[in-house]
Amino acid sequence: MGAILFLVLAVLTVVSALTVVLHPNPVKSALALVVTLFVLAVIFVLLDAHMIAALQIIVYAGAIMVLFLFVIMLLNLQNDDPDRGRRRLVLRGFAWAGGLVLAIELALLVRGAPVGTPGAAPAGYGGAAAVAKSLYTDFLLPFELTSILLLVAVVGAVVLAQRQRRPTIS
Amino acid sequence: MRETIGITGGAARTWLRAVTGIAGAFAVLDQYIGVVMTFALGAVIVLGMVSGSMIFGARSTSRRAIKDEVFECGNPSTGPARGRFAVHFYLVAILFIVFDVEVVFMYPWAIIFRQLGIPGLIEMLTFVAILGFGLAYVWKRGALAWN
Amino acid sequence: MELIAVGIAGVKALLVLLMVLSLSAMLLWVERKGSALIQDRIGANRANIFGVLPFNLGFVNTLIADPLKLLTKEDMVPAGADKFLHFLAPFLAVFPVLVTFAAVPFGDQLVIGDTVINLQVADLDIGILYVLAMSSLAVYGVVLGGWASNSRWALLGGIRGSAQMISYEIAMGLALIGAVMAFGTLDLQAIARAQGYHFFGVIPAWGIIYQPLGFLIFLIAGIAETKRVPFDLPEGESELIAGFFTEYSGMKQAAFMLSDFAESVVVAGLATTLFFGAWQVPFLFREGFHFPGGVVVAVPHLLVVALQFVSFIVKVFALCVFQILVRWTLPRYRYDQVMDLGWKYLLPLALANMLVTGVVIVLLG
Numbered sequence: 001m002g003a004i005l006f007l008v009l010a011v012l013t014v015v016s017a018l019t020v021v022l023h024p025n026p027v028k029s030a031l032a033l034v035v036t037l038f039v040l041a042v043i044f045v046l047l048d049a050h051m052i053a054a055l056q057i058i059v060y061a062g063a064i065m066v067l068f069l070f071v072i073m074l075l076n077l078q079n080d081d082p083d084r085g086r087r088r089l090v091l092r093g094f095a096w097a098g099g100l101v102l103a104i105e106l107a108l109l110v111r112g113a114p115v116g117t118p119g120a121a122p123a124g125y126g127g128a129a130a131v132a133k134s135l136y137t138d139f140l141l142p143f144e145l146t147s148i149l150l151l152v153a154v155v156g157a158v159v160l161a162q163r164q165r166r167p168t169i170s
Numbered sequence: 171m172r173e174t175i176g177i178t179g180g181a182a183r184t185w186l187r188a189v190t191g192i193a194g195a196f197a198v199l200d201q202y203i204g205v206v207m208t209f210a211l212g213a214v215i216v217l218g219m220v221s222g223s224m225i226f227g228a229r230s231t232s233r234r235a236i237k238d239e240v241f242e243c244g245n246p247s248t249g250p251a252r253g254r255f256a257v258h259f260y261l262v263a264i265l266f267i268v269f270d271v272e273v274v275f276m277y278p279w280a281i282i283f284r285q286l287g288i289p290g291l292i293e294m295l296t297f298v299a300i301l302g303f304g305l306a307y308v309w310k311r312g313a314l315a316w317n
Numbered sequence: 318m319e320l321i322a323v324g325i326a327g328v329k330a331l332l333v334l335l336m337v338l339s340l341s342a343m344l345l346w347v348e349r350k351g352s353a354l355i356q357d358r359i360g361a362n363r364a365n366i367f368g369v370l371p372f373n374l375g376f377v378n379t380l381i382a383d384p385l386k387l388l389t390k391e392d393m394v395p396a397g398a399d400k401f402l403h404f405l406a407p408f409l410a411v412f413p414v415l416v417t418f419a420a421v422p423f424g425d426q427l428v429i430g431d432t433v434i435n436l437q438v439a440d441l442d443i444g445i446l447y448v449l450a451m452s453s454l455a456v457y458g459v460v461l462g463g464w465a466s467n468s469r470w471a472l473l474g475g476i477r478g479s480a481q482m483i484s485y486e487i488a489m490g491l492a493l494i495g496a497v498m499a500f501g502t503l504d505l506q507a508i509a510r511a512q513g514y515h516f517f518g519v520i521p522a523w524g525i526i527y528q529p530l531g532f533l534i535f536l537i538a539g540i541a542e543t544k545r546v547p548f549d550l551p552e553g554e555s556e557l558i559a560g561f562f563t564e565y566s567g568m569k570q571a572a573f574m575l576s577d578f579a580e581s582v583v584v585a586g587l588a589t590t591l592f593f594g595a596w597q598v599p600f601l602f603r604e605g606f607h608f609p610g611g612v613v614v615a616v617p618h619l620l621v622v623a624l625q626f627v628s629f630i631v632k633v634f635a636l637c638v639f640q641i642l643v644r645w646t647l648p649r650y651r652y653d654q655v656m657d658l659g660w661k662y663l664l665p666l667a668l669a670n671m672l673v674t675g676v677v678i679v680l681l682g
Contacts, residue, residue, distance in 0.1 A: 027402065027464065034457070045202060054446035055274050062453030063270045066483060067263040069460055073476065074260060127442045128503050132278030136286060140293060143275065147300040150268045154304040157264040158313050161257045203323055204439030205447075207330040208419040215334060216412045216572070220404060223392040223567030230391055259480050262656070266483040269664070270453075273490040276671070277446060280497040284678065291675045298668055305664070314660050315653070 006046060013039045026077045030068045037061040049126040261313050272301050329438045333418045340634065341578035342380055348641050355645045390567035395467055398564065402465035407565065407572035410458025414579040417451040420444040421586050422506040424596050424626045425603065428618060436596075436622070437506050444505035445497065448587060449490055452542070456482050458576060459544075466564035474563070477652060478544055484659035485541040491667035492534035495674040496591045499527040509595035513602065518609045521599045524592035530670045532592040534663055539584030540640055541659065543577060547647040585636035593632050596625040 016039065019032035037060050044053035124130050135143060279286070279294055286293075308314055353360025394403050424436030441447050456479045463475015500508045514522040525532050540547075565573060589595055600606050601624060605616040616624075650658070 025399075027399075027461075031405075031457075031461075050441075050443050051278070051446070054443045054450050057450040058446065058453055059267070059270055059274055062450065062456070063263075063267045063483070066456055066460070066479065067260075067267060069457075070259055070263045070476070070479075073460070073464055073472065074257070128278055128281050128446070132282045133285075135278055136282065136290060136293065144293070144296060144300075146271075146275070147297045150271060151300055151304045154265065154268050154301075154308060157261060158308055158311050161261045161264075162311065162313065200322060201439055201441050203326040204330060204437075205416075205419050205441070207323070207326045208334065208416050208438055211327070211330050211334055212412055212415045215338075216408055216415065219411070219568055219575075220407050220572050221568075222388050223390055223569060224404075226388050227567050228389055228391040230393075259476055262480045262484060265660075266487065269487045270490070273487060273494070276491070276494050277497065277503065280494050280671075281501060281503060283498050283675065284501060288679055291679055294675070295672070298672070302665075302668065305660075309661065314656065 002046070006043070009039055009043050009046070013043070024079045026072045026079070027069065030065060030072060033068070034061050034065045037065070047126070051126060051128050051131045258313075261308075265308060265313075268304070269301070272297070325434060326438065329434075329436075330419065333421075333423065333438050334415060336423070336630075337415055337418050337579055337582055338575075340582050340630075340637070341575055343634075344578045344581065344637050344641065345383075345574075346380060347638060348644075351638070351641050352645045355642075384571065387567055387571040392567045392569065393564075395564045398467040399465055402461055403565075403569075406458055406462035406465050407569040407576075408458075409461060410455065410576040411572045411579065413451045413454035413458075414576055414583055417448050417583050418586065420447045420505055421590055422509050422595055423629050424622055425510070427622050435506065436626070440504065440506050443503050444508075445493060445503045445591075448505075448583075449486075449493075452489075452580075452583065453483075453486060455576070455580065456486075458573075462565070462573065468564055471563050481544065481652075481655055481659070482542055484656055485538040485663070488538035488659055488663035488667055489535060489542060491664065491671065492531045492538060493591065494667070494671045495528045495531040496524050498671070498674050498678060499524070505590050505595075509590055509597065512594040512597050515600070515609075521594055521597065523594040523597070528592065528670070528674070530666070531674075532588065534667050534670065535588060535592075536584070536636075538659070538663055539588065540643060541655065543580040543584060543640075545577065545581065545640060546644040547650050581637050581640050582633065585633045585640065588636055589629065589632040593636075595632075596629040598624050598628045601625070 013036055016032045016035040020029050020036060023029045023032060037056060041053040041056040041061070044050075044056060275297065276294070279290065283290055350360050394400055419438040420441050422435075422437035422440075427434040427436055439447075459482060460475050460479040463472045463478070466472070466475075496508075497503060500511050502508060502511075508524075512521070512523050516522055516526070520526065600608055601616070601621065603618075603621060605621070606612070606614040608614070
């Protein structure tokens with residue numbers, strides 16, 4: 001039963017990911033990415049990673065994708081132009097060929113991987129308390145460094161955004 | 171109208187079967203059955219509601235161009251609907267991401283806070299201080315002002 | 318058997334969804350009559366069922382005639398608007414908000430023979446995070462609603478509205494940290510049960526005693542998040558007509574309005590669970606009342622469950638009525654005032670609250 005469920009979720013993920021890449025409308029593309037992230041969060045739940053699933057939705061699907069949408073709407077990105085010309089077709093051919101090669105490699109890798117049922121996860125694994133314990137004891141330094149990383153992001157964003165002072169509608 | 175009801179009925183039956191199947195699989199994690207059922211029922215209710223007007227609403231009797239225009243209190247539309255907007259919104263979104271990540275780090279800390287004791291408090295203090303410095307910088311630069 | 322579990326979950330989910338929807342409908346009527354009372358007028362009271370009843374009923378208007386009218390309106394999509402996004406936006410505005418209630422407990426537990434049914438749709442370990450996650454998805458309805466209308470004013474309302482919502486989401490999240498520190502868990506049912514004690518045997522140990530400032534910040538941020546007055550600039554009733562949902566008619570417009578009230582109910586529900594003891598009735602334990610004097614009154618199990626459920630509904634309703642009162646009392650804030658409040662006041666205040674709570678907990682050992 002779990003296998004069927006995983007199959008369904010995997011197909012959903014791949015389909016929405018393909019929509020992100022192939023759809024001409026940028027807004028719908030971004031929305032497809034939100035769907036992909038959401039389905040990924042569900043797969044995380046199946047893997048007992050409850051905390052990460054919730055964080056995925058809060059941060060990635062709920063914050064970063066909102067930024068994406070803001071940017072798309074602020075820049076008023078238009079639909080992708082329909083492909084014209086032989087050069088575009090050649091590039092597209094290369095893209096599909098490359099994708100096919102990657103897919104075959106992945107299939108070979110998966111077939112060669114050892115098969116076995118994974119051991120049962122310890123109780124509470126992936127829950128908030130377990131993640132918290134390891135984060136604030138073993139991984140304390142990366143945690144503090146993250147704050148510096150975020151600080152850099154804030155300063156960078158302000159500097160980038162304030163360089164243009166054009167009168168605009170607000 | 172009759173075909174719509176027929177199609178909706180068949181879709182509803184398949185939907186129910188799919189949901190019970192998925193929900194059954196999710197019984198493995200019995201915390202989440204409720205979530206799956208809420209999602210399923212909620213989706214049905216909201217979909218039904220939003221498409222309500224599309225199904226039961228009055229059909230358009232006149233398709234004059236003026237009816238399709240957007241509402242601007244009688245003024246004719248000037249220019250494209252999507253001009254360029256202030257970069258302020260982009261800044262707000264970036265700041266939101268940064269502070270959302272900060273909040274998300276605080277939740278696990280808050281749970282095991284009692285076990286971490288004073289060292290835990292100091293660790294989080296450092297984290298908040300560095301990000302507070304970022305907030306102060308943004309504040310002073312005036313990126314929070316305007317609008 | 319698994320199917321029984323699925324069935325019970327389904328019944329609970331249906332119950333909770335219907336509860337939220339009926340509360341929203343009730344609130345619509347309370348808002349109309351309440352605003353009428355506050356503004357010294359009568360309010361909607363002209364409705365009758367085919368002229369059969371000998372009197373006019375106001376709430377027939379709100380609860381029956383109004384939805385019927387909205388249902389039968391022509392569904393107009395403006396020219397140049399994307400039909401799919403125009404349909405998706407109201408769906409995304411309502412759906413995440415309704416789903417949030419899956420983690421909120423509305424009772425302790427119902428014991429039928431051998432089975433113990435936890436009166437909560439999903440007893441998630443990460444309850445609060447789930448609620449925050451679903452609330453953060455509600456932004457999409459607003460921003461897409463503005464975009465899909467192909468109208469400059471709607472888009473402006475949409476972007477402003479979503480910028481406001483995300484600004485206050487941080488304050489909301491931070492305000493709850495103090496409560497999580499006090500209770501030490503994210504599980505909402507555990508938090509509800511932890512508020513069953515009484516200080517000195519008299520004062521119920523509700524969250525608001527631990528976190529008065531946290532509650533205040535959460536309430537303000539919550540009202541701002543629902544885009545109600547005094548924070549309703551994105552809707553801008555007297556400025557942008559209906560702001561980001563100007564170009565929606567019929568049930569799609571009804572969906573946006575429903576999302577307004579449903580979000581109020583969610584904010585009230587979360588505040589009740591964390592700060593007002595959720596379904597707890599003071600002095601009521603599983604067997605019966607234990608009054609401070611030593612008086613013990615045994616109460617049958619079903620009555621206990623009913624009392625607790627009613628207490629939950631009453632508290633949520635009271636907080637919603639409070640939000641309605643706030644709406645009709647305060648004037649609207651300017652947009653820059655709104656953003657200032659969120660970033661420059663509530664955010665630092667919530668951080669300070671967290672630090673003070675931390676210090677107090679460490680000092681008390």
